[in-house]
Amino acid sequence: MPVKGSAIFKIALAATIALSGAVATVAAVPTAAYAAPASSVNGKITRSEILQRAQYWVDQRVPYQQGPGANDSGGRYYERSDCSGYVSMAWHLGSALTTQSLRDVSYELGSFDDLKPGDILNRYDGGRYNIHVVLFAGWTDGTRTTAKVYTESDWGEVAKIAYMSRSALNNGDYRPWRYDNVIDDAVSAPAKPSLGIRGSVIAADGNQVTFTRDAGSGHLQVTYLPPGGGWQTSDLSVLAGTAVSAGGAPAAFVQANGTLGVVTADAANGHLRITYKPANGSWATSDLTNDVGAPVSDGEVTTQVDASGTLSVFSRNSVNGHANLTYLPSSGGWSNFDLTTNVGTAVSAGGAPAAFVQKNGTLGVVTADAANGHLRITYKPANGSWATSDLTNDVGAPVSDGKLGTAVDESGTLSVFSRNSVNGHANLTYLPSSGGWSNFDLTTNVGTAVSAGGAPAAFVQKNGTLGVVTADAANGHLRITYKPANGSWATSDLTNDVGTPVTDGNVSSVLGNDGTLSVYSRGSANGHLHLTYLPTTGTWATTDMAYQAGTPTLD
Template sequence: MRLRITRRVRSRAARPVSALLAVVLGLAGLTVAAAPTATAESAVDGPITRAEILSRAEFWVDQNVPYDMGGKHPDPQGKFYRTDCSGFVSMALHLSWSPNTVSLPDFLDPIGWEDLRPGDVVGTLGAGTGGDAGHVVLFTGWANAGHTRFSTMEEMGGAGAVRYERPINYTTSGGQFTAKPYRYKKVIDAAPSVGAFPAESGRVVSARSADGRLEVFAAGADGVHHAWQTQVNGGWSHWEFAGGPRGAELAIAPNADGRLELLAINGDIFQHMYQTGPSGGWSGWSDFGGGGRDIAAGANADGRIEVFASGPVGVFHRYQTAVNGGWSGWEPTGGGPAFARLEMEKARDGRLEVFALNGDVFEHQYQTGVNGGWSAWENFGGGGHDLTVDHNADGRVEVFASGPVGVFHRYQTNPTSWSGWERTGGPANAQLTSERTADGRVEVFAINGEVAQHAWQTGINAPYSDWADFGAGGAEITAATNADGRLEVFATSGAGVFHRWQNGFATWSDWFWVSGTAGPAVQ
């Protein structure tokens, strides 16, 4: 696979949604719905999640609100804030007023540069920084691997509310003041824990070990091959042969104690292996059942892993009977499409949801309670080629499916309702994967035998960009997230396994073999 580099320029403009074509995926009769706008989950001056901070900031950035120290502009709920740098940050934090750079530190705690997370604050603040002497921005992620530059959302003189990139320790007032990192005193660092979200399944899969290093597995004709990062966010080992089923479909999921579990199925056999300790070595392969078509795995809110497998008579599942413990037997799920492609996602409250697609039908089922039993299978659309499932920053699930004329998607409009199917363009009959960027936007990747492309949300919880070139064609694709938030994408062909990664949060490396070794041919 000869893959070429592309550099991405993000567009704030949402792509118009074209009329749904009845011939695609059999989705006739479903309506197109508009994507939701930002909503307030926090009270004024109350605790606020990082996702909401970023969403509120994006509201002004999407409008490119002009910079004016004497002006005001409403937040998503109509409350007005001053349209300068500190007013922008005050609006994002949902404060009751717009303090300036002198008084804003009253609402913040100093932190270290390496402690920064999306939604934190960087600025020249405190005594003497009033007027043009100080400047404050919202941190959205690191812009390079060395953590010497970072990406922002900010209100900037002459440019308005924009995304920008700055060096650490930037100065203002002729070098009199040096920027420092801060954290809002009332930020909620995480939503109530629902456990890890499921990783993409397929013939190449990747997930982070407990120490933050990515591990990747690829299923060749001779069995499963394995490589891993030798340091967090860093370089890679050579590929090692791990044995297991030949030509398998793979799934990977974390145990509650952090140990990863790898599952592999082909038409004759189902096996699994697991890390013997968090971030440690791997066990040998053990029998997990008979052969089948595809698998998906994910962790319940309580940490127990659930596994689904499709075959000629529908979908079956089994689950851990105790955290980090033993397994139930295989149980029927009440049907499901035969020989389906499977993916799993987790709702905001921690309930798992499984999606199953074959060439004729698309169905889904979901847990009726957290860690609980399952609903009956429900129709989700017509048949297609492949699917990927992810979640918005606000927890709403997004589903993409490919077919003969491109990629379609639908999304939750609230926790119990779905939009209609919307056409997005993209490659025909593509393999799909998706992952969330450091600031919570979903990014989707598609590959077929001719081309690789990607599309991304133009804002948090927002519509998507046009599809952009991501390289030449291949066979399989998966995306994972480094510990520092940068995405890493793996794609396969008859020449082996390639990867490319975000250099910062707006540009990508070229395609390379993993650690200079080809790995297995996966076609």
């Protein structure tokens, strides 16, 4: 704000707070120590560091004043701790600027929808910018109707977190601005994700099964719920002799003959391993690299069973990056097929390939081109030959980081969910059973949060609802975005709404025989496997599988 306040300012601010639905403050939780700043004064700074710096004054209960000021967490003194001084400190500027001069180190955004954590909302004041500024920390949900902000509001108050409605921001004539030197945080999943979008299946006998990797031992773990029974968990490395795995997450499957199984990569040598249990048999394991010549893998694998009963395992060759198919027909032996050499599928990068089977019998897989991030689809019609195409060139699909998920709904529409590697937006590229490809930005059009971590986990419910589960890059909240069969897209925050713990984005989803939608996620705080579920009649609930079933911590 201006260095000298006025009664007019106080009245205007009070009116704005009244419009906002009264800014509820959040109790400070003092911390014992703060990390040394990663940024330099007036230098590049990540959004997370901006919020950490802002939180420091909340924790210290720094009072609003225009002299003397206060120190930041590193001991640097800021001569004012008013609204603009607060922003200056959070941005790690060299001195406390005013509401007017903050414009000299930032630029105005197009709309509130462009805001990201660490940006500011500055009151326009007829172009004078002479009233008040707050630091934007995020929207409270996907509707973007309530903003969480950091603010130093007035004399007699201290730095605090507040909540302002979108209508209050509009009525108060706030404008969104972004610091010139802010940079997005680098987001990455664990080096060895132990839960992935193909991690959960419903077995032929109705068992709900999820495969994970034990953080302590690297052992393959299965957690399951028999029909009418209680949760159980077993160590398949002990039970079946499955090798310690590495790389990507386990990929599960159920064959037409009732065989339940999972594919992993051996941590010792990259060999592709299959662990399986016939419908009426015991668990066993075999080495597909030794036994059938499957190429060594980085562990990024996926599985698909088509209408003929053929089991397909798509993997990435860790030597040359080639996309590979190892497959077992319902009658016959295993074979290998190099999709890069034989079809022209680009060398891939990022996450596991995302496989699918369309209603017309077309088998396919979606990958990201390692050279340019283009979304690639490789497919084989039921009675045709393999082919490949570039969805980025051909239909405008955004470039991707390789974190992909697929679903085919009852109408036959093929949906490919991806994360835009430029801006982190959740995107849908889809092909109706009759018609051409289209793209739909879920972040722009629905409000799905910018995502992080693992691949989006797609699902189709029995009532025709299509959806996808992701993790919010800003805070790790578990997010669900969905479209009823005859409705519009919507999104909600399962962490806020249901209490699901924050996650690193490694998730899976599965639809039970009774229609229950189950979403599994890895808690980023403790590595526990969490189940969040929605019965066909009822409301969402969540449970910790470490306590419910004894599932070991995930790496």
